Amino acid sequence: MSNADVLSAVAELAGSAQRVAVLTGAGMSAESGISTFRDAQTGLWSTFEPADLASPDGWARDRNLVWGWYQWRAELVRRSQPNAGHLALTEWQARTHLDIATQNVDDLHERAGSTVMSHVHGSLFDPRCTECDVHSHPEPEPVDEYADRVTPPLCPYCGGDMRPGAVWFGESLPEDQWRAAVEAVESADLVVVVGTSGVVFPFAGLPAMARSAGASVVEINPVETEISDMADLRWRTTAANGLPALVAAL
Template sequence: MRKVVILSGAGISAESGIKTFRDSDGLWENHDVTEVASPEGWRRNRELVLEFYNQRRRQLHEVQPNDAHKLLAELEKYFEVQIITQNIDDLHERAGSSNVLHLHGELFKSCSCNNKRLIYEQKGDIKIGDKAEDGAQLRPFIVWFGEDVPMMTEAMKITKEADIFLVIGTSLQVYPAAGLLQDIKDDCLLIVINPDDSMSYGKRAVVIKETATKGMKLLFDKLVNMA
């Protein structure tokens, strides 16, 4: 069975109603990203950071996977499928995808601010005073700017095994995730779904200049025929 590896980003979740990481003015929900997505921001104002992610978590309860998520899950009937996502939501899992690697953490998890290996399910709010088993304050299980991306090594390994590598919902502006394209095999088929026609992915890429949902509807039967 051929292996399809999917790199997904904010664009696929945006179609379910989740705001993308940065608006055109460089802000996220009216906050400078360094206020709410960096170790420095956490040290300055823990309450602000916790409330910011509490709001994101509440919103995640209210949205549903879209057709793009569902079609990616459907591919598992025809291929060995691995999703590498830059998104912190669980929409891939809710759509039925069984192999999802989250590069930047997960909104429905928390961890000790002193030990990121102490991880907990977190469907509700995190409050000041909520402690991990080591006595440290709980924080969102999110990779912030300036922090290591521990899942990159595994993501690189998965990427090197791909027969088909599909990029969807990301303009590949965020590193180190964008560097995964350098790890695909020479004979790997590279497909990109992105409505932004200002991006260049090299001559080898098959580019579908559509949104995630429309692009997947156009691509799905073609992929199945390759199985």
Template sequence: MKNIVLLTGAGISAESGIKTFRDADGLWEGHDVMQVASPQGFAADPELVLDFYNQRRKQLLTVKPNKAHLAITKLQEHFNVTVITQNVDDLHERAGNKNVVHLHGELLKARCTQNETEVLEWTKDLNLGDLSKSKNQLRPHIVWFGEEVPLLEKAAKITETADVLIIIGTSMQVYPAASLVHYVTNGTPIYFIDPNPSIKQSDFNNLTIINKTAVNGLPTLVKDLIDTML
């Protein structure tokens, strides 16, 4: 069975109504990124950081997966499919996507500040005084700027196995996630779905650029792949 790997970013969730964290001016909901997405920011003002993610969590619970998320489940009926996502929402899972690797963490989880392997499901507000089993303060289970991306090596190994790579909803400007495209075997078909693509046809071998949004581009591509690869 063929292996299809998808790299997804904020664009696929934006069409469900999820606000993309970073605005054009570089601010996240009016905050400097280092205030709300770095260990230093959390140390300086933990209440601000916790509230920032509490608001993101509340919004996530009001939205639903869109046609792009659901299209991936169609691929799963015929191929081995893995989604490697930069997104911290659970829309892939809610749509029925079975194999999802969250490079940047998960919004609906919290983890111990002293033991990163101690992770809890968390759907309510996270406040100062909420403690892990080892009696340490809990923090959002998010990979912040300056922190290692623990699942990057796993994601790279998965990408190496791809018979088809689909990149959708990401500008390919955020590293180290953007480096994953370089792990595909030479000649592997790559599809880049974006209404304003940041890469050119000549940037990669066997690249097809689809100038559409996730919702408009992915369902058609999925149908084409099923028709031509089976």
């Protein structure tokens, strides 16, 4: 099928769906210039192993290093802007019941004006206390590009160290966020999978759950992925190109 034919077929599915779930991965934010985890390991950070920066053991060894790394990543996100794909989802969400579940730890969906049902892998902007597990949202800290260590702020409730809100290697997903994502795909008529490689589980299993529950699945990705065979329609385009075209066609 040509891209025009795929767009027409996707728009037909989207137009008839009463409930839509959109699953987004790194490709959703790539056109906003958001680096992946490993791509962000440049400069000061290039000498560190991922486990030093994003694991419970790394946190236990050097909390200031881990907090500094996540403050740097948050600063990279703050310097970026939502792209046309994010904005299109906001417009689509205003028209119909549309749930967004994302692997991304950035806040570009929210800054575009969308409501996100689930950040399955956590968020850079939702730190929580290591002692009482309360979530808090301190004011952004100035980032020194020449310093790799930053002291974590203290919990305003119990005085414990705040930790980054992103899920680390070896950790379980936040149960409430995962449950919300599963509920979204199992109750949807249409599931649109945007910019995810389909290699990170359990998120990569959501399209199969959707199919089992009777939903149609559409993949929007410029390349073949591990979940392409789960999709009823595969649209080889990017988020920033495909989503605006789809919303305009509805």
